[in-house]
Amino acid sequence: MNATPKLGKVQLQIMQVLWARKRATARQITDELNRQKPTGAPPIAHSTVQTLLRKLEAKGAITHSIEERTFVFEPLQEKSEVETGAVGDLLTRLFDRSISGLVAHLVKHEKVSPEELRRLRQVVEQAEATAQASQDVKTSKEEAQ
């Protein structure tokens, strides 16, 4: 029942605040979210944030302790976990689990600047080099036997 229970849009925004600050009160989160909102946009109500915090806690994404009679929330799930869940979902739903299919879409349909492309290539090259290195280790271990 506990494999990254899928968070909504605002729930994720709350998690972002918690990931950034490690711990925060409901009030701090409300203020932060409203600070982020573009001017003119209707602010989120404090009670809304509290309701969502409850729901997040109910599904095990966060926890709280009490300090000076006030709830202090902390994330339980880490960002990379949630990312993996969301990315996995996207891969399954639209890209037939093909990672290169997803990246192909990215470079084809999202506008990627040349610098971003360069960064992208470096990320992939780095990963390839790392994979090669650990393969080498494995091979030399096998040879040593």
Add this chain to the structure above:
Amino acid sequence: MNATPKLGKVQLQIMQVLWARKRATARQITDELNRQKPTGAPPIAHSTVQTLLRKLEAKGAITHSIEERTFVFEPLQEKSEVETGAVGDLLTRLFDRSISGLVAHLVKHEKVSPEELRRLRQVVEQAEATAQASQDVKTSKEEAQ
């Protein structure tokens, strides 16, 4: 009101069938979805599929015509559009709009085989070369003036 209205999980499965077959009746879609389901999983009811087809049409994702007194559905939105919407959503919600951030997550946390990594690098290199080429064209045009 019409910027890729976000489709649910089953709605996407229906769209996949339509994208693959170009056109299909509700019955064909139901059968296909149930064929795809792992054995033992409860089959989806035909009326469920029909309800979802209605909702999809209501939001402009598909349309239908009548042939031999039976509805034949066709996709209106194309796959790449929907992909762009879903990917954009993911980028906004979790990766601060950073494409290389997303790809970094992919190669770090999803298990990517060496072959897939190679394919990945080729995809990126290809895109880089293409970008370079169009940049060259633009440059030579400017020089020609």
Add this chain to the structure above:
DNA sequence: CATAATTGTTTACCTTGGTAAAAGATAAGG
């Protein structure tokens, strides 16, 4: 022709996310 099968329509229910006011509890200020 009567009945069974198919197709589309209507209606209903459940869940989750989001929104927020209202109510309750308690500490702080005047």
Add this chain to the structure above:
DNA sequence: CCTTATCTTTTACCAAGGTAAACAATTATG
């Protein structure tokens, strides 16, 4: 002490996705 401010809890709605039975219309079929 009474009021105000600040929390938390309770309660209520709405929308969307998903699920599917029940109903109506129409076509096949024995």
